[in-house]
Amino acid sequence: MRIEISRYVLIGIRQISADAAPNEACGLLFGSEDRIDSFQAVENVHEAPDRHFEIDPAALFAALRAERAGGPRLVGYWHSHPSCDPTPSLVDAEMAAPDGKLWLIDGFNAITAWRSVERGGLHGRFDMMVVELV
Template sequence: MAMKVEISITLRQRIIDHARSSQMEVCGLLLGEGGRITVVEQCANVSSAPATRFELDPAALIAAWRAARSGGHQVIGHYHSHPTGDSRPSPTDAADAAPDGAIWIIVGTNEVAAWRAVDRGALHGRFDPVDLVVAA
């Protein structure tokens, strides 16, 4: 049985709009609790090759972790786009991913999908699919 993650239609659309705003890969943080995304925070892609890779701005990630430790929303994962690809993690994504259980939402050319970074995952040995439940 696949894990489920809930996101509002508004937050899902915010991710899609961010992805469609650039020909480069975009990225951001997913904040919330457990299996529910309650905040989406856009971040700068600081990769040296943003057309094909993403790297979250470390300052934004550190600030989110600090806020979580102070009682703010928990960092449960992140999102990024594949402007000319599909919504499955690439082999590069798998090589860069830690098996920490983080949720990865990927916006492809025509779809959005969610994944969980795990040890010995079904895809590339690193990712298991996650059911993305869109709520009104």
């Protein structure tokens, strides 16, 4: 499985992640089933942002309302792992619904993409995606 990602999106996410370190940065991804065209940074509202992330629910609900009104399609989420590799953790797997949404993770000079599914290959929740820059 592969996903096309705009270079603009990757550059933006990398910059926001670097600026947020040592805390985790997070946000929303917009596009289509096989392409991420844009992103939004949102506040990490977790009580321990240096180890975990939680997307601000108000930002998530606003994006879902905008999508229903004809706005950009929410296709997934992104967050950073400032002190480890970009592989989803067990905590990430516990948080992820098996809804087919994308999870983009920025960590240690690499970005990986994963699809959240039932019985995924990693932690029983995620299947790895091949990232193609466009």
